[in-house]
Amino acid sequence: MKIIVTDEVSAEGLALLTQDARIQLDVKLGLKKDELLAVIGDYEAIITRSGTTVDKALLDAATKLKIVARAGVGIDNVDVDYASSKGVIVVNAPFGNTNSAAEHTLALLLSFCRNVTIANASLKAGEWKRGPFTGHELKGRVAGVIGLGKVGGRVAARLKAFECEVLACDPYVSVKRANDLGVKLVSHDEIYKNCDIITVHTPLTDETRNMVGPREFGLMKSGVIILNVARGGIINEQALLDNLVSGKVLGGAVDVWSQEPPASETLKQLIANKKLVVTPHLGANTFEAQINVAIDVSREIINYLDDKPMENAVNIPRFDLALMDQMRPFLNLMSVMCDFGIQLVDTNLEKVSFGFAGNIAHYDCSPLTVCGLTALLNRVVDQDVNMVNASLIADQMGIVVEESKTTQGGAFSNVVTLIIEGEGKRRLVSGTLFEGSPRIVRLRDYSMDFTPEEHMLLLNYDDRPGIIGKVGTILGQYNINIGSMNLGRHEKKGEAMVLLSLDSAVPENVLQEIKAAAAASYIRALRMRVGACTRSCGCGA
Structure with a gap:
């Protein structure tokens, strides 16, 4: 496999790849866009950070590309939807720099609260002033964490250690997760109305872009402290500047910007504002984090080559890793059943239904559905189909895909059923596992029992x-x-x-x-x- 590295990535973290005889690793930093487009067609994988935009033009030029590996958490520089349509797997490293980002958040917060940056500059300039640099304690403050994921959860835990009362909002987090962290889940508006400190830790999406804008600032307390060490654009930068100037926002810290490097007048004014501590997107910039994210994406590429599950593929449905050993035989059963069932059909596919009965219905079965759809479509279309693009191809073909579950398995502890419909004809295949091996137990309305x-x-x-x-x-x-x-x-x-x-x-x-x-x-x-x-x-x- 030929792999190109286009951004600064830890050489120590890439050692897994350089030591693998199956891999040719080419590090080509600082390529202009046209230069990258001219060579990308030779490569099956690209490893990037935030400096390379993996857009439609690049993906079209990358005719051999199988994997885009983003050595970091954010994937906003990758057109994931278009990559998916071309069957290209996109992986990231969502956990390698979580500790780094969480620690940087607290470093910036403490730097602001204790005037570290301006006091440092004053003393280095030969001055001895103490009065102007009187700070603020964290103890007893109400801190709001928006986004309680890997980074947000660590920030919340550290704020608790400083004896803050912590409120959090995250629609995708359970009450148990919040309770485990010792924080209270509330609505967005309650965060804005009640918190002395507000820090955001969400990805940048259409839903979160400008999430904290003029309306939200209008709800906040006077003297609030604002932090963004997540993604530029989550907090509306003009609204933040306006509220710094008006005095409603006491100050805060920003590490990320909607434009990097910042060039707009608004960003220049924000950076120059004495009430803000600012850094040039350093949240993930620790030696440990850079090694960790490089190791994580390197492992994903090795997993691909070794036919192993990819833990951090953002555009492949996947089981909880704790369940993978249990579910892997069902993936094989589904693939075998679909390879069998599609051969019984000689009409255009109109509808495909996947049914899961028994104990398996207690779990998320969407990876099984997509695996089955992949096996079906690989028999009926010319292009390569995988778990990345199967659903998109089915949608383009006008195929309706349904999934149903029931915990009642009948005579078997688990049964998987495939129903294929088209042009008035219907084919049904049901299967189960016997000592880990696929068995077909029903065809149409006939009870059967055979190993394909x-x-x-x-x-x-x-x-x-x-x-x-x-x-x-x-x-x-x-x-x-x-x-x-x-x-x-x-x-x-x-x-x-x-x-x-x-x-x-x-x-x-x-x-x-x-x-x-x-x-x-x-x-x-x-x-x-x-x-x-x-x-x-x-x-x-």
């Missing part, structure tokens, strides 16, 4: 004496050996379904001969892909 093999023959016919013998005789004449047989029927001399596992494929002329001899209402020769759940799926099973 590479070569199989399925036919429906009116059950009458001698039919199976005729089929066996014809196969024997063409030196096609039967490995096993599975028969399903509802009543004697009614319609029957038989599934034969064979040692070799059935040619079309033999298929037609069998159809005529058995007067089969339906017949299909099936060929399963060996190791159906592969890296092209992207599930890591």
